[in-house]
Amino acid sequence: MMTFPVIASTHNPALAAELTLAINQKTKPLASLGRLESLAHQIGLIQRTCTPVLSESCIFIFAGDHGVVAEGVSAFPQEVTWQMVENFLAGGAAINVFAQQNKMALAIIDAGVNHDFGVRQGLHDLKIAHGTANFAQAAAMSQTQCQQALQNGMNLLRDFKGQLVGFGEMGIGNTTSAAALMHAVTGLDIALCVGAGTGLDATGIAHKQSVIESAVGLHGQQDDALTILACYGGFEIATMVGAMLAAAERGKILLIDGFIVTSALLIAAKIAPNIVDYCIFAHQSDESGHAKMLDFLGVKPLLKLDLRLGEGTGSALAYPLVQAAVNFLNQMATFASASVSEKEVLV
Amino acid sequence: MMTFPVIASTHNPALAAELTLAINQKTKPLASLGRLESLAHQIGLIQRTCTPVLSESCIFIFAGDHGVVAEGVSAFPQEVTWQMVENFLAGGAAINVFAQQNKMALAIIDAGVNHDFGVRQGLHDLKIAHGTANFAQAAAMSQTQCQQALQNGMNLLRDFKGQLVGFGEMGIGNTTSAAALMHAVTGLDIALCVGAGTGLDATGIAHKQSVIESAVGLHGQQDDALTILACYGGFEIATMVGAMLAAAERGKILLIDGFIVTSALLIAAKIAPNIVDYCIFAHQSDESGHAKMLDFLGVKPLLKLDLRLGEGTGSALAYPLVQAAVNFLNQMATFASASVSEKEVLV
Numbered sequence: 278m279m280t281f282p283v284i285a286s287t288h289n290p291a292l293a294a295e296l297t298l299a300i301n302q303k304t305k306p307l308a309s310l311g312r313l314e315s316l317a318h319q320i321g322l323i324q325r326t327c328t329p330v331l332s333e334s335c336i337f338i339f340a341g342d343h344g345v346v347a348e349g350v351s352a353f354p355q356e357v358t359w360q361m362v363e364n365f366l367a368g369g370a371a372i373n374v375f376a377q378q379n380k381m382a383l384a385i386i387d388a389g390v391n392h393d394f395g396v397r398q399g400l401h402d403l404k405i406a407h408g409t410a411n412f413a414q415a416a417a418m419s420q421t422q423c424q425q426a427l428q429n430g431m432n433l434l435r436d437f438k439g440q441l442v443g444f445g446e447m448g449i450g451n452t453t454s455a456a457a458l459m460h461a462v463t464g465l466d467i468a469l470c471v472g473a474g475t476g477l478d479a480t481g482i483a484h485k486q487s488v489i490e491s492a493v494g495l496h497g498q499q500d501d502a503l504t505i506l507a508c509y510g511g512f513e514i515a516t517m518v519g520a521m522l523a524a525a526e527r528g529k530i531l532l533i534d535g536f537i538v539t540s541a542l543l544i545a546a547k548i549a550p551n552i553v554d555y556c557i558f559a560h561q562s563d564e565s566g567h568a569k570m571l572d573f574l575g576v577k578p579l580l581k582l583d584l585r586l587g588e589g590t591g592s593a594l595a596y597p598l599v600q601a602a603v604n605f606l607n608q609m610a611t612f613a614s615a616s617v618s619e620k621e622v623l624v
Numbered sequence: 625m626m627t628f629p630v631i632a633s634t635h636n637p638a639l640a641a642e643l644t645l646a647i648n649q650k651t652k653p654l655a656s657l658g659r660l661e662s663l664a665h666q667i668g669l670i671q672r673t674c675t676p677v678l679s680e681s682c683i684f685i686f687a688g689d690h691g692v693v694a695e696g697v698s699a700f701p702q703e704v705t706w707q708m709v710e711n712f713l714a715g716g717a718a719i720n721v722f723a724q725q726n727k728m729a730l731a732i733i734d735a736g737v738n739h740d741f742g743v744r745q746g747l748h749d750l751k752i753a754h755g756t757a758n759f760a761q762a763a764a765m766s767q768t769q770c771q772q773a774l775q776n777g778m779n780l781l782r783d784f785k786g787q788l789v790g791f792g793e794m795g796i797g798n799t800t801s802a803a804a805l806m807h808a809v810t811g812l813d814i815a816l817c818v819g820a821g822t823g824l825d826a827t828g829i830a831h832k833q834s835v836i837e838s839a840v841g842l843h844g845q846q847d848d849a850l851t852i853l854a855c856y857g858g859f860e861i862a863t864m865v866g867a868m869l870a871a872a873e874r875g876k877i878l879l880i881d882g883f884i885v886t887s888a889l890l891i892a893a894k895i896a897p898n899i900v901d902y903c904i905f906a907h908q909s910d911e912s913g914h915a916k917m918l919d920f921l922g923v924k925p926l927l928k929l930d931l932r933l934g935e936g937t938g939s940a941l942a943y944p945l946v947q948a949a950v951n952f953l954n955q956m957a958t959f960a961s962a963s964v965s966e967k968e969v970l971v
Contacts, residue, residue, distance in 0.1 A: 304711055305718055306699070306822035310937075311910055311930025352653070352967045360964040364651055369957025371652055378951050379944060475653040476967055563658055579929070582945070583658025590657070597726060597944040598929070604725050610716025617707040620699045620823055 279424050279503070282431065282526030287322040287554040296321040302611040307620070312579065316557065316602035323530055323555055324440065331530075331603050333439035334596065335382040336589040337520060338365060338372065339430075341389035341513030342408030343450030344417065348488045350453040352476040355408075358449045359392030361588075365447070366399055371586055372445060375593035381443060386433065388426060389512025390448075403429040405512045412457065413492045416508045423507040423515050430519020434527065442524045443532040443559075443596065444541070445589015448513050449475075452564060455540035457489050457509035459566055461499060462543040463573045472536070472565035473585075502547040510544070517541040522548065525555040532592040532599065535562035535584065539570045546574065559595035560584055626771050626850070629778065629873030634669040634901040643668040649958040654967070659926065663904065663949035670877055670902055671787065678877075678950050680786035681943065682729040683936040684867060685712060685719060686777075688736035688860030689755030690797030691764065695835045697800040699823040702755075705796045706739030708935075712794070713746055718933055719792060722940035728790060733780065735773060736859025737795075750776040752859045759804065760839045763855050770854040770862050777866020781874065789871045790879040790906075790943065791888070792936020795860050796822075799911060802887035804836050804856035806913055808846060809890040810920045819883070819912035820932075849894040857891070864888040869895065872902040879939040879946065882909035882931065886917045893921065906942035907931055 296318050301307060308314060320329045340362050346355050364370045365385050368377075376383050386401040387394060391408040394400055405426050409417035418426070434442070448454075452474035459470040471486045496508045506515055518541045524531055525545075533542055533556050545552050553574060560580035561568055571578060579595045612619050643665050648654060655661060667676045687709050693702045711717045712732050715724075723730050733748040734741060738755040741747055752773050756764035765773070781789070795801075799821035806817040818833045843855045853862055865888045871878055872892075880889055880903050892899050900921060907927035908915055918925055926942045959966050 303718070304708065304716060305933050309822070309910075309931065309933040310718065311932070313929060313931070313941075354965050354968055357965050360962070361651070364957055364962045364964060367957070367962065369651060369955075369962045371650070371657065371952055371956055374951045374955045375948055378947055475656070563656075580927070582660060582926070584656065584660070585658070586652050586656040594660075594945065594948055598941065600725055601722055601941055604721045605718055608716075608721045609718055610711055610714070615707070615711045615714065615716045617711060618701050618704050621701055 279427065281548055282522045284522065284525045284549040284551040286551045289322055292322060292325065293318070295327055299327045299606065303605065303609040304612055304615050304617045310605060313598065313602045313605060316599065317606040320530060320603060323528060328607055329603050331440050331600055333382065334441040334443065335384055335437065335439050336372065336376055336443035336445050336592055337384045337386060338445040338447060338589055339386045339388050339513035339517045340447040341511040342391040343448055343454055343511050344409045344411035345413055345453050345488065346450040347411050348413050350485045350488055351450045351474060352481065353449050355391060355449050358447055359390050361447050362387065362390060362394065366397060370588060371590050372588035372593060375590055379593055379596045381593055381596055386516060388516040401433065403433065403516055409511055412509050413488050417510055418507050418512065420503065420507055423503055423510070426512050426515035427519035430516040431523040433520050434523040441530040441532055441599065443589050443592035444517060444521070444538045445534050445592060446513050446517065446537045446587055448511050451511050451513065451537050453485055453489065454509055454511045454514060455537045456566060457492060458505060458540045458543060459570055460489065460493065461505040461509060462547055465569060467493065469569055470566045502544050506544050514541045518545045521545040521552060525552045529555065531556045532596065533558050534589050534592045535560065535587060536564040536567045537587060539567060543570065557599060560591035562591065626774065628895055629869045631869065631872045631896040631898040633898045636669055639669060639672060640665070642674055646674045646953065650952065650956040651959055651962050651964045657952060660945065660949045660952060663946065664953040667877060667950060670875060675954055676950050678787050678947055680729065681788040681790065682731055682784065682786050683719065683723055683790035683792050683939055684731045684733060685792040685794060685936055686733045686735050686860035686864045687794040688858045689738040690795055690801055690858050691756045691758035692760055692800050692835065693797040694758050695760050697832045697835055698797045698821060699828065700796050702738060702796050705794055706737050708794050709734065709737060709741065713744060717935060718937050719935035719940060722937055726940055726943045728940055728943060733863060735863040748780065750780065750863055756858055759856050760835050764857055765854050765859065767850065767854055770850055770857070773859050773862035774866035777863040778870040780867050781870040788877040788879055788946065790936050790939035791864060791868065791885045792881050792939060793860050793864065793884045793934055795858050798858050798860065798884050800832055800836065801856055801858045801861060802884045803913060804839060805852060805887040805890060806917055807836065807840065808852040808856060809894055812916060814840065816916055817913045849891050853891050861888045865892045868892040868899060872899045876902065878903045879943065880905050881936050881939045882907065882934060883911040883914040884934060886914060890917065904946060907938035909938065
């Protein structure tokens with residue numbers, strides 16, 4: 278039996294009151310910074326301070342291949358997974374552009390891509406196997422593989438010095454895996470969990486749904502998080518779950534991207550519900566199931582820009598808003614310090 | 625009779641097709657960058673190129689006082705206008721923090737604040753008067769003052785070398801002015817145009833509405849943009865209208881903030897409807913009328929973060945998304961350049 282990190286709740290009424298006071302003393306109408314104020318409040322609770330910091334923020338991109346692509350569930354061929362990893366290493370992908378713009382580091386993890394990269398600068402080799410098994414026929418991974426991937430993810434965060442971890446992924450077929458995980462965790466109808474992924478048409482979506490329905494018939498209803506993860510997960514998803522748990526245990530801010538990253542969080546939150554206290558939800562993806570995942574978790578995303586690219590692009594795009602929340606709390610003048618008159622009571 | 629800049633439509637089918645092709649060749653599923661793709665497309669049309677640039681972007685904050693505050697329409701006293709201008713000059717306001725974070729310059733314009741600042745580093749003195757007249761009793765400004773403010777705004781942009789102008793404002797009482805302008809331009813019920821501003825309660829909002837209703841009774845229904853502006857506008861709003869017209873004429877990107885900035889745009893668009901082609905709508909403010917202004921213009925904002933601070937804070941917060949749109953278009957690899965396989969037709 279695996280031992281998981283213990284994740285403390287950030288609940289702290291005394292600090293929460295201090296944060297509210299600090300925010301309300303800033304030179305602005307009460308609550309006029311809206312979502313940025315709740316963000317500053319949350320970050321203060323995560324870091325246990327009224328003067329939070331952000332430095333060396335990094336997006337971790339977890340890549341892996343999926344045996345279920347043999348069922349014809351993706352609009353792109355499997356080789357695109359390793360080709361996009363090469364694109365990340367060469368700096369040509371969307372996530373490279375956005376991370377560079379917003380001064381975030383990138384870490385790229387081969388959690389199980391069906392390709393031999395050799396030793397490469399900037400690539401973490403945490404490969405479990407050359408892709409998962411086809412979950413339409415068998416469990417995607419063994420319990421041993423699943424636990425190894427989780428352990429890899431936990432180890433990965435051990436030396437991370439930054440305060441914020443952005444999560445991203447690459448894996449042809451992984452919206453199918455994520456949809457199956459979503460169904461298993463939330464109990465929502467499979468039809469509500471399945472979307473177009475990288476660009477399926479209605480026929481493709483219907484086929485993807487039928488593949489998941491058959492797989493659920495094969496594996497039966499499961500309630501244990503690790504069993505669900507092993508049945509339907511990808512190596513990139515399982516490694517990400519481990520990294521999420523370790524990041525929250527260590528008091529990091531978790532910046533959650535879209536559909537696949539949130540599917541990993543559904544598993545992590547089933548293991549350790551307090552993890553959600555540490556999560557900022559970057560955006561609501563255009564992938565149809567994502568809004569329902571966010572509803573299930575009871576959370577609101579920062580952006581809604583019809584993105585459905587993955588890679589952690591939503592995390593990178595939302596990052597300046599996280600910075601803005603930290604910066605206004607640390608840098609804005611107060612009514613007293615700037616000699617600005619406060620709100621008057623109208624008579 | 626004033627002469628206004630001629631603003632050309634950005635309509636250009638040949639360039640639009642080139643831009644679509646350039647966007648679709650990038651290494652990402654088709655349309656998967658959502659709103660950023662339409663943004664890149666729009667910016668390409670504004671700059672007439674498939675390789676747009678952004679540099680020396682600046683937020684212009686227009687400040688002015690409003691005679692209508694004598695009616696008790698604001699939760700804050702009038703002196704907060706000049707106190708906040710001092711806060712901008714000292715670097716302590718929210719807009720200072722966000723502009724600095726996102727590497728935008730700030731220009732602060734005294735268009736008509738009820739205070740003598742003297743000659744100050746970083747403050748443009750374009751003061752028309754020490755605040756407008758109380759529009760509940762008379763036109764807020766004379767036609768001469770209105771035209772001078774417009775001319776001031778047009779002149780202000782003459783030496784601006786950047787490609788993007790963010791708009792912001794400061795003026796206690798200016799949500800009352802903006803609500804009256806909104807009603808006059810859109811014809812929507814006054815009740816739909818009036819909101820809480822810096823923090824009125826329900827009684828305060830009802831009073832604000834009754835002040836505007838009386839004023840509309842006094843001034844009568846007007847259809848001429850300059851007459852409406854002179855009746856209800858502020859000097860900061862009129863100066864902003866001039867700056868918007870000049871910016872669009874010169875092919876700049878206009879980054880539109882919240883309720884007050886959009887009220888200025890309603891006037892500018894009544895004078896020159898093509899101006900909307902040049903506008904990016906940063907956010908939907910929490911001020912209740914703003915969503916309806918955006919609907920009237922037929923546009924969609926980038927952010928919805930329950931902000932209602934003004935100062936151009938929404939513009940500054942949305943700016944990294946504008947940068948991201950330009951950057952992905954210029955910097956991302958194509959399927960061909962990165963040797964990534966394209967979407968396959970599933971059989």
